[in-house]
Amino acid sequence: xxxxxxxxxxxxxxxxxxxxxxxxxxxxxxxxxxxxxxxxxxxxxxxxxxxxxxxxxxxxxxxxxxxxxxxxxxxxxxxxxxxxxxxxxxxxxxxxxxxxxxxxxxxxxxxxxxxxxxxxxxxxxxxxxxxxxxxxxxxxxxxxxxxxxxxxxxxxxxxxxxxxxxxxxxxxxx
Amino acid sequence: xxxxxxxxxxxxxxxxxxxxxxxxxxxxxxxxxxxxxxxxxxxxxxxxxxxxxxxxxxxxxxxxxxxxxxxxxxxxxxxxxxxxxxxxxxxxxxxxxxxx
Amino acid sequence: xxxxxxxxxxxxxxxxxxxxxxxxxxxxxxxxxxxxxxxxxxxxxxxxxxxxxxxxxxxxxxxxxxxxxxxxxxxxxxxxxxxxxxxxxxxxxxxxxxxxxxxxxxxxxxxxxxxxxxxxxxxxxxxxxxxxxxxxxxxxxxxxxxxxxxxxxxxxxxxxxxxxxxxxxxxxxxxxxxxxxxxxxxxxxxxxxxxxxxxxxxxxxxxxxxxxxxxxxxxxxxxxxxxxxxxxxxxxxxxxxxxxxxxxxxxxxxxxxxxxxxxxxxxxxxxxxxxxxxxxxxxxxxxxxxxxxxxxxxxxxxxxxxxxxxxxxxxxxxxxxxxxxxxxxxxxxxxxxxxxxxxxxxxxxxxxxxxxxxxxxxxxxxxxxxxxxxxxxxxxxxxxxxxxxxxxxxxxxxxxxxxxxxxxxxxxxxxxxxxxxxxxxxxxxxxxxxxxxxxxxxxxxxxxxxxxxxxxxxxxxxxxxxxxxxxxxxxxxxxxxxxxxxxxxxxxxxxxxxxxxxxxxxxxxxxxxxxxxxxxxxxxxxxxxxxxxxxxxxxxxxxxxxxxxxxxxxxxxxxxxxxxxxxxxxxxxxxxxxxxxxxxxxxxxxxxxxxxxxxxxxxxxxxxxxxxxxxxxxxxxxxxxxxxxxxxxxxxxxx
Numbered sequence: 082x083x084x085x086x087x088x089x090x091x092x093x094x095x096x097x098x099x100x101x102x103x104x105x106x107x108x109x110x111x112x113x114x115x116x117x118x119x120x121x122x123x124x125x126x127x128x129x130x131x132x133x134x135x136x137x138x139x140x141x142x143x144x145x146x147x148x149x150x151x152x153x154x155x156x157x158x159x160x161x162x163x164x165x166x167x168x169x170x171x172x173x174x175x176x177x178x179x180x181x182x183x184x185x186x187x188x189x190x191x192x193x194x195x196x197x198x199x200x201x202x203x204x205x206x207x208x209x210x211x212x213x214x215x216x217x218x219x220x221x222x223x224x225x226x227x228x229x230x231x232x233x234x235x236x237x238x239x240x241x242x243x244x245x246x247x248x249x250x251x252x253x254x255x
Numbered sequence: 256x257x258x259x260x261x262x263x264x265x266x267x268x269x270x271x272x273x274x275x276x277x278x279x280x281x282x283x284x285x286x287x288x289x290x291x292x293x294x295x296x297x298x299x300x301x302x303x304x305x306x307x308x309x310x311x312x313x314x315x316x317x318x319x320x321x322x323x324x325x326x327x328x329x330x331x332x333x334x335x336x337x338x339x340x341x342x343x344x345x346x347x348x349x350x351x352x353x354x355x
Numbered sequence: 356x357x358x359x360x361x362x363x364x365x366x367x368x369x370x371x372x373x374x375x376x377x378x379x380x381x382x383x384x385x386x387x388x389x390x391x392x393x394x395x396x397x398x399x400x401x402x403x404x405x406x407x408x409x410x411x412x413x414x415x416x417x418x419x420x421x422x423x424x425x426x427x428x429x430x431x432x433x434x435x436x437x438x439x440x441x442x443x444x445x446x447x448x449x450x451x452x453x454x455x456x457x458x459x460x461x462x463x464x465x466x467x468x469x470x471x472x473x474x475x476x477x478x479x480x481x482x483x484x485x486x487x488x489x490x491x492x493x494x495x496x497x498x499x500x501x502x503x504x505x506x507x508x509x510x511x512x513x514x515x516x517x518x519x520x521x522x523x524x525x526x527x528x529x530x531x532x533x534x535x536x537x538x539x540x541x542x543x544x545x546x547x548x549x550x551x552x553x554x555x556x557x558x559x560x561x562x563x564x565x566x567x568x569x570x571x572x573x574x575x576x577x578x579x580x581x582x583x584x585x586x587x588x589x590x591x592x593x594x595x596x597x598x599x600x601x602x603x604x605x606x607x608x609x610x611x612x613x614x615x616x617x618x619x620x621x622x623x624x625x626x627x628x629x630x631x632x633x634x635x636x637x638x639x640x641x642x643x644x645x646x647x648x649x650x651x652x653x654x655x656x657x658x659x660x661x662x663x664x665x666x667x668x669x670x671x672x673x674x675x676x677x678x679x680x681x682x683x684x685x686x687x688x689x690x691x692x693x694x695x696x697x698x699x700x701x702x703x704x705x706x707x708x709x710x711x712x713x714x715x716x717x718x719x720x721x722x723x724x725x726x727x728x729x730x731x732x733x734x735x736x737x738x739x740x741x742x743x744x745x746x747x748x749x750x751x752x753x754x755x756x757x758x759x760x761x762x763x764x765x766x767x768x769x770x771x772x773x774x775x776x777x778x779x780x781x782x783x784x785x786x787x788x789x790x791x792x793x794x795x796x797x798x799x800x801x802x803x804x805x806x807x808x809x810x811x812x813x814x815x816x817x818x819x820x821x822x823x824x825x826x827x828x829x830x831x832x833x834x835x836x837x838x839x840x841x842x843x844x845x846x847x848x849x850x851x852x853x854x855x856x857x858x859x860x861x862x863x864x865x866x867x868x869x870x871x872x873x874x875x876x877x878x879x880x881x882x883x884x885x886x887x888x889x890x891x892x893x894x895x896x897x898x899x900x901x902x903x904x905x906x907x908x909x910x911x912x913x914x915x916x917x918x919x920x921x922x923x924x925x926x927x928x929x930x931x932x933x934x935x936x937x938x939x940x941x942x943x944x945x946x947x948x949x950x951x952x953x954x955x956x957x958x959x960x961x962x963x964x965x966x967x968x969x970x971x972x973x974x975x976x977x978x979x980x981x982x983x984x985x986x987x988x989x990x991x992x993x994x
Contacts, residue, residue: 101273105292152328187989
C-alpha cells in the first residue's frame, strides 16, 4: 500500500542512487562534486524521515556546507583543462564493477537474511536527548573529537602550505 | 511505515557505488569523494538502525563519523595538494611509488 | 612469611653477584662477603630449625612466577622438619668449607671467582631444598648442576678438569631427562606442581594405568621411577655413577661441599620429599633398594684398590649414598635422612682432611707417595682418625647410629629385597672399614715414601683450615647422638622429629634381635679395621702378594669394572661415529645444505612471480581488499 512515508523514501532513494551514480561517472570533477552536494542534501532529507533532525542539520552544515566546498576549492586548484580531456576511468574498470556488484549482492543477501527484533517501547528521542547524551555519557569522546579536528586543521595546513625552505632544498638536491 | 530493510539496501547500494567509483576513477580527488559516498552509506545504516531499535547510540556514532570525516577531508585534501605540487598530477595510475 | 626465609637464599645470591662483579677489585679479600653471606644463611637456617622444632611449619607462596593455563608455578617456601634438617646441613657445611677455602685456595689467581661460585652453589642448593613445588626443585636441581659444573672445571686450563666438568654435566642430563619427564607426568596427573596438593591427591592414583607407545605402565610406578631417574643421576647411583669420581678434579673444598655433603644427597632428599608418591609403588621401592645395594657393593669394592686419596673417598661417598637409598627403598626415609645428616659431617671432614694432606704434600694425591704423615700433621691426623672411625661404624660415633639404623630397618622391612640389602650392607660395612683404614694407615703411618723435596715442604695447615676440621670432627662424633635408639638409652629423637613428614617406620623385633644385629655390624666394622691394620701396618708386604695372587680381580677393580670403557664403546664412540659419518657427512652436507640452499632458490623463483602483484596502484590493493571482504561475507553466510 502506498503511503506518504513510502513515497518520500522512494523519492529520496531514487534521487540518491541516481545522483551518486552520475557523480562517479561524470568526467568533469566539478560536476561530480556538485552532484554529490545534491546527493548529500537528499541524505539529509532521508535522515529527517528517520527522525534524526539534528543529524540532518549536521549533514547539511558540515558535509554539504563545509566539506564539499573544500573539495571544490581543491578541484579548482588543480589543472582542470587537462582533466576534462583525459580518460575518466582506469583501464581495469570492468573488473572493479564486478567486485562492487558482488559486494552489493553479498550485503543485500545479508540484509535479507537478517532478522532485526524491533522493540515496542519508544525510547526518548529528539535533539534534546541527543544533546544530553552527548554532553554527559559521551563527553570524553566528544572532547577527543574536538582534538582530532584541531589536529586535522593544523595537519592540513602543514601539508598544504608551500614550504619555501624545503622546496628550494629539494630543488638543490635535484 | 517503511521497512528497515529498504533503508539497509539503499545503504548497501550507496556503499557499492562509492566502492565502484573509488576503484575505477583516475582522479584522486574524485576517489576521495567516493570515500565520502561510502561513509554516507555506512551512516545511513547507523541512523536507520538507531531509529528502528529506539537507541540513540547510532545517531551519536554517526555524529562522530561526520566529525572524523571532516578531519579526514582536511588532511586528505592537504595531502592531495602536496602531491599535486610535487608531481603535477592527481592521477592514481601515474603514482605507483608504493611499488618501490 | 618470616623475614629470615627470604634472607636465607637471598644472602648467598647477592654475595654471588657482588663477588663476581667486584672480584678484580676485592682480590684476596673476596672471601669476606661470601663468608658473611654463609653466616647469615646459617643463622637463618638455625632460626628456621628453631621455629620448626616448636611446631611452626611454613608453606607459603612468595611470588607467582609462571601462569599458563592450568600451570601455576610460584616461588614458594616449604619449611618443615625435612627442610630444616637439610638447611642446617647445607648452611653449616657451606660455612665451614668457605672458611677452609680461605686457606686452601690462598694465592689462586681466580680466588674471587671461586668464592662467587661457592655462593652460587649455596644459593642454588637452598632453593632446591626450600621449594614448595616441583618446578622450583627442578630449578635448584639444575642450578646446583651448573655450579657443580663450574666448580669441577674450576681449573679449566687443565684438560682433565674441563673434561670432568663436561662429563658430570652430560651424565647428569640423562638423569635430569627422567626427572623432567617425571615432573611433567606429575603435572599431567595431578594438575598441579605443589607438593602438598600432589601428596594429598597421591593415594587417588593407585591402580591407574598409563599407556604410552602401546606399553601400559602402572601410573604410580612410572612417576616414582622417573623421579628416581633424576636421583640416580644426581646421587651417582649405578649406572650413572661415572661422573662422581672424575668430579674430584675440582678443588678439594668443592669435593667436600658439593660432591660429598650436599649436592649429591639431593637425590636422597628428592626421594624422601616425595615419599608419599614412592610409598604407592612397591616396584619402585624394590628398584631403589636393589640399585642402592648393588651400587653400594660395587663402589666399595672399587674403593679397595684406588690409590688416589680423593678417589677412594669419592667411591666411599657413592657407597654411603647407596646406604641412604637402601634406607629409602625399605621405607625408612627418616633413617636415610639421618645417615645423610651424619654422613655430611664425617665425609666433609674426610675430604677436608684429604685437602689438608694434599696441601701439605704440594698437590700430590697418590697415597703411594705418602706415609708417616702423623708427626707432621697432628691435627689432621686426629680429625681424620675420628672421621674414619665414624664411617666405619665404631660404637658411639655418628656413623654408627645412622648405619646401624639403616641395617636394622633393612632387616625388618617387609619390602621383598630388604634382607638382600641388609646382607650387602653388612658386607659393605666391613669393606668400608677396611678401605677407610687402608687409606688412613697408608697416609699417616709407616715411613714417608715421597721425595725429599716434599718431605721438607711438609707442614701442618694454618688454623683457618684446621679449625673447620676440628668443628667438623665434633659433628662427626656427636651428630649421631640425635638419633640414638631406645635400647641404648636414647629417645630416637630424630625419628620422632621427622615423623610428621617422613612417617615412622617401626622395627618390630625383640630387643635381643636388635642387639644381635648391632653386634654383627659392629663386629664387621671392627674386623675391617683390624684387617687393614694387619695388612698395612703389621705385614706391609702382604698386599703386594695378594695383588699377585688375585691379579685378574685386581685388574677389574683398578679399572673400575671397565664401566667407563663400556660407556665409551657403547655410547660415546657410536655417537662420535654417528656424528662424523651420518650427521656431518650426510645430514649436514647433503640434507641441511640442500635445504638451506634450496629454500632461497625456491623463494626467489616464487617471489619473482609474486612481485607482479605489487603494482603500486592503490586501486589494485583496494580491489583485493574488497574481494576479501566479499569472501569473508560469503564465508560468514556459509558457516
